[in-house]
Amino acid sequence: QVQLVESGGGLVQAGGSLRLSCAASGRTFSSYHMGWFRQAPGQEREFVATTSWSGYSTYYADSVKGRFTISRDNAKNTVYLQMNSLKPEDTAVYYCAADRMDGRGPQRERAAYDYWGQGTQVTVSS
DSSP states (O other): OOOEEEEOOEEEETTOOEEEEEEEOSSOGGGSEEEEEEEOTTSOOEEEEEEOTTSOOEEEOTTTTTTEEEEEETTTTEEEEEEOSOOGGGOEEEEEEEEOOTTSOOOSOGGGOOEEOOOEEEEEEO
């Protein structure tokens, strides 16, 4: 069982930056791939970024590639999402999620993730 708590959301102007954090409970954080997803009002929850258990492999949605960076610190049981050059269309609730791996690499699909945080709101004003 893993409990995830996101923080770092807020209101920022277009072009600004935010850094989201997701703190995980438990001693087996390095046994999970970690992902970030987001959900805007009236829309489906969508993939943003994922990192392998080691942090060596990372993947991004095309819409955020080059602007967002996912990273993790296994000693602190924390995964981060650095968001730069923010746009109004990045406005959403951002969720972190943990994937038990099951012998495969990090995934983009929601269904691959076993545990979810409660989300943190990011609002980008134009």
